[in-house]
Amino acid sequence: MKVVCLDMEGVLTPEIWIHVARRTQIQELNLTTRDVKDYRELMERRIVICHKHGVTLEKIQGYISELEVFPGAREFLDWIRERYQLVILSDTFYEFAGHFMRLLGRPTLLAHNISFNAETEKLEFFLRQENAKAKAVQALRSLNLRVLAAGDSYNDIHMLKEAHTASFFRAPANIREQFPEYGNLQEYSELQDFIAQNL
Amino acid sequence: MKVVCLDMEGVLTPEIWIHVARRTQIQELNLTTRDVKDYRELMERRIVICHKHGVTLEKIQGYISELEVFPGAREFLDWIRERYQLVILSDTFYEFAGHFMRLLGRPTLLAHNISFNAETEKLEFFLRQENAKAKAVQALRSLNLRVLAAGDSYNDIHMLKEAHTASFFRAPANIREQFPEYGNLQEYSELQDFIAQNL
Numbered sequence: 001m002k003v004v005c006l007d008m009e010g011v012l013t014p015e016i017w018i019h020v021a022r023r024t025q026i027q028e029l030n031l032t033t034r035d036v037k038d039y040r041e042l043m044e045r046r047i048v049i050c051h052k053h054g055v056t057l058e059k060i061q062g063y064i065s066e067l068e069v070f071p072g073a074r075e076f077l078d079w080i081r082e083r084y085q086l087v088i089l090s091d092t093f094y095e096f097a098g099h100f101m102r103l104l105g106r107p108t109l110l111a112h113n114i115s116f117n118a119e120t121e122k123l124e125f126f127l128r129q130e131n132a133k134a135k136a137v138q139a140l141r142s143l144n145l146r147v148l149a150a151g152d153s154y155n156d157i158h159m160l161k162e163a164h165t166a167s168f169f170r171a172p173a174n175i176r177e178q179f180p181e182y183g184n185l186q187e188y189s190e191l192q193d194f195i196a197q198n199l
Numbered sequence: 200m201k202v203v204c205l206d207m208e209g210v211l212t213p214e215i216w217i218h219v220a221r222r223t224q225i226q227e228l229n230l231t232t233r234d235v236k237d238y239r240e241l242m243e244r245r246i247v248i249c250h251k252h253g254v255t256l257e258k259i260q261g262y263i264s265e266l267e268v269f270p271g272a273r274e275f276l277d278w279i280r281e282r283y284q285l286v287i288l289s290d291t292f293y294e295f296a297g298h299f300m301r302l303l304g305r306p307t308l309l310a311h312n313i314s315f316n317a318e319t320e321k322l323e324f325f326l327r328q329e330n331a332k333a334k335a336v337q338a339l340r341s342l343n344l345r346v347l348a349a350g351d352s353y354n355d356i357h358m359l360k361e362a363h364t365a366s367f368f369r370a371p372a373n374i375r376e377q378f379p380e381y382g383n384l385q386e387y388s389e390l391q392d393f394i395a396q397n398l
Contacts, residue, residue: 001293001312001327081305094200106280108307110342113200128200129343139338143309144327 002199003140004080005133005159007151008090008109011169012073013100016064016092017046023063026053033153039091040127047123057095057116057123064096069103076188077104084199087140089133091155093125110136134158148199150191165198167191201398202339203279204332204358206350207289207308210368211272212299215263215291216245222262225252232352238290239326246322256294256315256322263295268302275387276303283398286339288332290354292324309335333357347398349390364397366390 009015009032021029028049036042049055080086086107090097093114101109110132114125129135133151137159140147149156149163152171160166160182168176168184169191176184185191208214208231220228227248235241248254279285285306289296292313300308309331313324328334332350336358339346348355348362351370359365359381367375367383368390375383384390 078305085307085309087307105304106277108284108286110284110344132342136342139341142338142341143331143335145309 001144002146002148003085003087004195004199005087005089005137005140005147005149005163007133007153007156007159007169008088008092008097008100008111010152011070011150012077012088012104013069014067016060016067016096019067020055020060020063023066024053024055024059026055033091033155037154039155043125047125051122054121055123056121057114060096061099065099067099069100072188074104076192077107079192080195081105081107084195085145087136089136089149089151089159091132131158134162137162146199148195150185150194167194200343201345201347202284202286203394203398204286204288204336204339204346204348204362206332206352206355206358206368207287207291207296207299207310209351210269210349211276211287211303212268213266215259215266215295218266219254219259219262222265223252223254223258225254232290232354236353238354242324246324250321253320254322255320256313259295260298264298266298268299271387273303275391276306278391279394280304280306283394284344286335288335288348288350288358290331330357333361336361345398347394349384349393366393 015032017029017032026049029046031042033039033042077086088107088109090111093112095114097109097111112125112127114123117124137147137149147163149159149166150169151159152169154175157179166182168182170186171184185194214231216228216231225248228245230241232238276285287306287308289310292311294313296308296310311324311326313322316323336346336348346362348358348365349368350358351368356378365381367381369385370383384393
């Protein structure tokens with residue numbers, strides 16, 4: 001009756017928008033939730049930038065398909081799934097994450113939706129709900145599940161707070177310093193030990 | 200933002216206790232949630248019977264490991280998981296279901312716990328919560344997910360009622376007649392069509 005909640009980008013996979021920025025050579029797309037706390041604001045900025053440069057959903061999906069998950073991520077998830085339940089809580093979009101979910105053996109993912117409006121030539125995103133990661137942890141707790149959470153970004157803080165036990169994983173220094181109550185693990189083997197000892 | 204909730208036994212796998220009854224030749228173990236509506240009462244009866252006949256958790260796990268999932272069940276779940284999220288909602292126990300979850304590619308499972316007390320020589324079960332399947336659907340709905348549910352037994356009725364859209368799958372006649380508002384599908388291909396059209 002234990003569930004592990006993991007962020008996706010930065011924990012299991014590379015940051016999608018960083019890769020899109022690299023491939024399109026659009027410097028402005030390098031911002032992530034590590035830099036801008038308000039996710040809706042961040043996405044709105046990205047959409048304006050994509051529109052300006054003709055970046056469609058199809059193009060982004062093409063760039064994503066070039067990426068691999070982090071080395072050891074699949075094995076790490078398989079280890080979790082043999083012992084506990086697993087839910088990936090991500091502020092990415094199902095339309096982006098499909099490639100990674102295939103590589104990771106299709107764990108359960110709670111994310112958002114995005115589409116491309118051919119008339120306006122703009123991306124349109126639909127957030128499932130505000131503060132979605134924290135709400136998901138609350139919902140899991142309402143089912144009498146014990147929840148362990150790990151993430152690396154500002155948008156993970158409320159998820160970490162709602163969980164019974166939590167840790168940062170590969171979080172950048174500025175976030176770690178703001179929230180020193182969470183440890184910061186670097187390797188899957190360390191996170192595995194943390195889970196085994198705390199969940 | 201769509202999730203399929205499926206019962207396990209009778210929908211994806213054989214009924215565990217029916218198989219235990221066959222292998223132990225204990226006729227009284229043939230009762231299931233199809234026959235006795237109150238699950239706690241049913242389990243308490245099973246535990247008394249197991250104690251009387253020396254049926255341990257290890258023995259039950261051995262019998263379960265002889266079973267296969269239903270033909271086509273894995274492919275059916277793979278089809279769902281390519282398109283939607285999937286959660287198995289079962290009143291079985293994690294300690295029973297591990298074998299089947301391996302065969303099914305480790306989908307997310309919400310179930311209960313059971314253990315064997317070596318001193319009393321009795322099975323001890325711990326239900327995660329009362330009306331667990333319905334609570335799980337409510338929790339998923341609180342995350343703005345659209346929920347489709349399918350099951351075959353009395354203990355699935357509240358799950359079907361809470362879901363946005365629902366159907367029986369291979370339900371016996373007595374249950375279908377009591378709840379004629381739900382269709383009753385027989386093949387995975389039919390349930391697949393139902394999901395594609397209604398979720």
